[in-house]
Amino acid sequence: MTLLNLSRLHVTLGTRRVLHDISLDVGAGELIGLIGPNGAGKSTLLKSVLGLVPSSGGIRIAGTAASRLSLRERAKHIAYLPQDREISWAVSVEHLVALGRTPHLRGFSGPGANDVALVESAMQRMEIAAFRHRSALELSGGERARVLIARALAQDAALLLADEPTAGLDPAHQIALMQSLANMVGQGTSVVVSLHDLGLAARWCTRLVLIHEGSIVADGIPADVLTVDHMRGIYGVETYLEKTAQGLIVQPVALVGTSHDTAGKR
Amino acid sequence: MKDHFRLLLLGLALLTCIMFVASLLVGPAALGTSDSIRALLMGQGDAIVIVMREIRLPRALLGLMIGATLGLSGAVLQGYLRNPLAEPGLLGVSASASLGAVIAIYTGLSLAFPLALPLMALAGAVLAVLLVQALAGRSAGTLTIILAGVAVSSFAGAMTTLALNLSPNPFAAMEIVYWMLGSLTDRSMLHVQLAAPFILMGWVLLFSLGRSLDALTLGPDAAASMGINIKRVQLFAILGTAASVGAATAVAGAIGFVGLIVPHVLRPLVGARPSRLLPASALGGASMLLGADILARLIAPDRDLKLGVLTAIIGAPFFLWLVFRTRRGMS
Numbered sequence: 001m002t003l004l005n006l007s008r009l010h011v012t013l014g015t016r017r018v019l020h021d022i023s024l025d026v027g028a029g030e031l032i033g034l035i036g037p038n039g040a041g042k043s044t045l046l047k048s049v050l051g052l053v054p055s056s057g058g059i060r061i062a063g064t065a066a067s068r069l070s071l072r073e074r075a076k077h078i079a080y081l082p083q084d085r086e087i088s089w090a091v092s093v094e095h096l097v098a099l100g101r102t103p104h105l106r107g108f109s110g111p112g113a114n115d116v117a118l119v120e121s122a123m124q125r126m127e128i129a130a131f132r133h134r135s136a137l138e139l140s141g142g143e144r145a146r147v148l149i150a151r152a153l154a155q156d157a158a159l160l161l162a163d164e165p166t167a168g169l170d171p172a173h174q175i176a177l178m179q180s181l182a183n184m185v186g187q188g189t190s191v192v193v194s195l196h197d198l199g200l201a202a203r204w205c206t207r208l209v210l211i212h213e214g215s216i217v218a219d220g221i222p223a224d225v226l227t228v229d230h231m232r233g234i235y236g237v238e239t240y241l242e243k244t245a246q247g248l249i250v251q252p253v254a255l256v257g258t259s260h261d262t263a264g265k266r
Numbered sequence: 267m268k269d270h271f272r273l274l275l276l277g278l279a280l281l282t283c284i285m286f287v288a289s290l291l292v293g294p295a296a297l298g299t300s301d302s303i304r305a306l307l308m309g310q311g312d313a314i315v316i317v318m319r320e321i322r323l324p325r326a327l328l329g330l331m332i333g334a335t336l337g338l339s340g341a342v343l344q345g346y347l348r349n350p351l352a353e354p355g356l357l358g359v360s361a362s363a364s365l366g367a368v369i370a371i372y373t374g375l376s377l378a379f380p381l382a383l384p385l386m387a388l389a390g391a392v393l394a395v396l397l398v399q400a401l402a403g404r405s406a407g408t409l410t411i412i413l414a415g416v417a418v419s420s421f422a423g424a425m426t427t428l429a430l431n432l433s434p435n436p437f438a439a440m441e442i443v444y445w446m447l448g449s450l451t452d453r454s455m456l457h458v459q460l461a462a463p464f465i466l467m468g469w470v471l472l473f474s475l476g477r478s479l480d481a482l483t484l485g486p487d488a489a490a491s492m493g494i495n496i497k498r499v500q501l502f503a504i505l506g507t508a509a510s511v512g513a514a515t516a517v518a519g520a521i522g523f524v525g526l527i528v529p530h531v532l533r534p535l536v537g538a539r540p541s542r543l544l545p546a547s548a549l550g551g552a553s554m555l556l557g558a559d560i561l562a563r564l565i566a567p568d569r570d571l572k573l574g575v576l577t578a579i580i581g582a583p584f585f586l587w588l589v590f591r592t593r594r595g596m597s
Contacts, residue, residue: 047487050487050490050491051490052487052490052491070493071490071493071494071495072493073493074491074493075491075492075493076493078491079491080487080488080491081488082484082485082487082488082491084485086348086484086485086488087483087484088348088482088483088484088485089348089483089533089538089539089540090534090538091483091537091538091539092537095537095539096483096484099480099481099483099484099492100492102477102480102481102489102492102493102494103492103493105477135538148484151484155492
């Protein structure tokens with residue numbers, strides 16, 4: 001089933017054309033990496049799907065035109081992890097995760113048994129239940145990232161859009177985070193994740209979408225998207241690429257036009 | 267946790283009730299407790315009935331309503347702007363309502379027609395909110411709203427100062443200054459009737475925001491992605507504050523610090539959850555204002571100590587203590 005279908009999507013902010021003619025399908029069981037240089041339009045693409053920025057063109061969510069869905073109905077289909085990991089108040093981890101149930105609650109009624117169970121399960125899956133009573137402002141970067149993913153999990157949506165979730169994390173936490181996204185995919189949620197770390201993108205994603213100046217320039221399996229030519233033409237770097245048993249190794253080594261003795265071409 | 271919260275609300279409600287009754291029983295006319303209550307409820311005893319029903323009851327009612335308004339709107343604005351320093355005056359509502367009142371005093375309108383003062387103040391609040399909403403425009407950015415509020419506040423403040431500057435006689439200037447300090451003295455049931463509809467309307471708008479404010483803990487984008495209509499939240503927060511704080515300022519003048527401090531103090535007690543802070547802060551605000559008003563009558567019964575002065579005198583050192591505590595917590 002197609003969870004998300006974008007056809008000829010355009011976004012113009014002010015006079016600046018940010019996204020141009022984007023067409024993309026997201027199916028079940030996909031872990032899609034959204035890659036591209038700074039300012040390519042990755043974040044804007046995620047936000048336009050959520051209705052956070054105005055767009056023209058077609059967005060269909062689970063088969064229904066997004067324009068016919070309220071924000072709340074969208075939220076039942078799509079969860080979102082923004083780039084900044086903002087937490088304003090010292091609420092407990094448990095209450096923070098429970099915020100994920102917001103689109104499912106009505107009026108002044110409190111959470112039901114189903115809501116409580118989903119929050120509990122999200123905390124178990126992200127292994128944060130042990131510090132559920134701690135203040136969310138006292139967490140380390142890695143813990144905070146896990147808590148916020150648990151919040152998105154509790155939303156119980158079929159699709160998760162994550163904007164740069166690995167930024168600022170050490171390698172162990174980056175891998176743990178990608179592993180948890182992969183686990184979500186294993187349990188039936190599709191994930192679209194924007195990434196700057198191409199190594200992580202190559203290693204974990206089933207499919208990569210390369211965006212450059214607001215347009216999709218490549219869409220396919222990592223080995224087809226991360227090519228020497230794309231790395232040169234779009235990122236402006238010479239890159240060492242090697243296919244290994246663990247997947248594709250991607251190591252940018254030098255700016256185009258400078259010395260690049262170690263750059264391989266395989 | 268849930269029981270803890272209920273206990274807190276119960277305690278605050280009890281405190282508010284005690285303060286309300288105490289406010290009815292304290293005053294320059296030395297009346298016996300049982301006589302007072304009998305007069306209030308059953309209308310027995312001529313002079314006492316007038317004191318109780320015409321002087322003390324409106325004063326206590328206004329203390330309750332205005333205190334709750336300041337606490338509630340402070341909690342909503344801090345939650346909406348995600349800034350612990352936000353307070354009801356931030357949107358320019360208090361300053362503009364004050365300006366409306368000052369114009370009524372300055373032009374002598376309030377002498378000819380006593381209700382002109384609160385009505386002009388309300389008009390000032392309405393103008394301020396229209397201006398802030400227009401300036402903030404379609405963008406739901408909180409920074410624009412803060413800046414618009416600062417602009418409106420500064421302008422209203424400047425016009426108020428101009429009125430003082432050009433005041434025809436020292437008595438008018440004195441009256442303006444006194445009015446701006448805030449007070450509940452000599453208000454009648456007419457004031458209560460005038461303010462109550464606006465205050466209640468504001469409360470309904472502000473109380474409806476609890477769940478949205480909880481979601482805003484994660485920032486506006488995350489909240490919107492969870493189905494919260496941020497523009498609606500903005501509209502309700504601004505209109506709710508304008509209606510309730512505008513009406514409060516219209517009848518009692520600008521009373522500072524309550525809306526800033528009460529949410530601050532109570533936040534740790536409700537697990538920092540914005541939705542839970544709303545009822546707690548409303549009750550806390552009512553207790554604090556009623557308490558301050560009682561204190562004003564006890565400290566200097568015959569000098570008409572101004573409420574705004576008292577809340578600032580209590581509030582400022584308390585705020586300093588909070589700053590020190592926060593600093594210790596960080597280091």
